[in-house]
Amino acid sequence: FPVTINGPEPLTDHELAAKLAFFLWNSPPDQKLTALADNSTLRQQLHSEIDRLIDDPNFFRFISEFTPQWLNLDRFDVLSVDEKRFPHLNRTARSRLRLEPSETLAWLIRSDRPVSELVQADYVVADDQVAAYYGLADQSESGFAFQPIPHKGNVGGLLTQAAVLAGLSNGREPNPVKRGAWLARKIIAEPPADPPPNVPQLPESNDSSLSLRQKLEAHRNQPGCAKCHAGIDPWGVPFEQYDASGRKRSETVDAVSTLPDGATVDSVESLKRHLAADRLDQITFSFIKHLATWGNGRSLAWTEGEQLQSYAQS
Numbered sequence: 001f002p003v004t005i006n007g008p009e010p011l012t013d014h015e016l017a018a019k020l021a022f023f024l025w026n027s028p029p030d031q032k033l034t035a036l037a038d039n040s041t042l043r044q045q046l047h048s049e050i051d052r053l054i055d056d057p058n059f060f061r062f063i064s065e066f067t068p069q070w071l072n073l074d075r076f077d078v079l080s081v082d083e084k085r086f087p088h089l090n091r092t093a094r095s096r097l098r099l100e101p102s103e104t105l106a107w108l109i110r111s112d113r114p115v116s117e118l119v120q121a122d123y124v125v126a127d128d129q130v131a132a133y134y135g136l137a138d139q140s141e142s143g144f145a146f147q148p149i150p151h152k153g154n155v156g157g158l159l160t161q162a163a164v165l166a167g168l169s170n171g172r173e174p175n176p177v178k179r180g181a182w183l184a185r186k187i188i189a190e191p192p193a194d195p196p197p198n199v200p201q202l203p204e205s206n207d208s209s210l211s212l213r214q215k216l217e218a219h220r221n222q223p224g225c226a227k228c229h230a231g232i233d234p235w236g237v238p239f240e241q242y243d244a245s246g247r248k249r250s251e252t253v254d255a256v257s258t259l260p261d262g263a264t265v266d267s268v269e270s271l272k273r274h275l276a277a278d279r280l281d282q283i284t285f286s287f288i289k290h291l292a293t294w295g296n297g298r299s300l301a302w303t304e305g306e307q308l309q310s311y312a313q314s
Helices: 013-024 031-038 043-055 059-071 091-097 100-110 128-133 162-167 176-187 212-220 226-230 233-241 268-278 280-296 302-313
Strands: 123-126 147-150
Touching: 013 031, 013 043, 013 059, 031 043, 043 059, 043 100, 059 100, 059 280, 091 128, 091 162, 100 123, 100 162, 123 128, 176 233, 176 280, 233 268, 268 280, 280 302
Parallel strands: none
Antiparallel strands: 123 147
């Protein structure tokens, strides 16, 4: 028998008002949205209403819940830090660094910035505490307010924010496998396959004679590991320039990596440039995919993913 696939169900103006408000504010529609729905004029003013909702302080309710879920910031929340190695990652610093990704995304959306600035930007959105953490204290006078600080160094964009990178460590040593898998899943929507059962973790070692590449090679040589790690490790190797606290290391680190898409990079900076220039479609798709998943409260169907992929490439 033929199967009929129905299109999306039409929304009434009041249903549309409710979806907008709960999506962008995490709250019911306000008086203006309700009045527009009552008068059946909401659709004619849809774009201006979306701008109004985004510019309102209530928009941060959405941002402060979506951003941590998208970027897996819960890992930073439960991170046990080696205080002897990283005394600068104290309670006060952690509380402000935890806000940085959300404040950055809010500023990008409200300022209508290009998607590429999710990964590469010549500024950092920071308050005094966050700026000091990155060594930019002399460039910030904003107190507890997060403001964009022009900066041509290595901290622009989400990829090198301390809450992200520290959360992808064990509090003592960085983990290139976790960092690579996170980038593949969250930034370019090319998730690696789940590891087979009973595969041990990347071994920790205080043996300075073993380089990162030697540790990774030993791990990949185990049965069932090589194929998965070929799509993970190359994304994570450049992040070895950053320690477990999310700060850039002072010592030189071999960060040369041939990525799964064939490009070769030699630093996080060149990785950012590559992503912003050559993988922008995937970054756009990944962002709107996670946004749509959040808005719908469920995983997307294959057809929905295909529609979003077409939109990201248009």
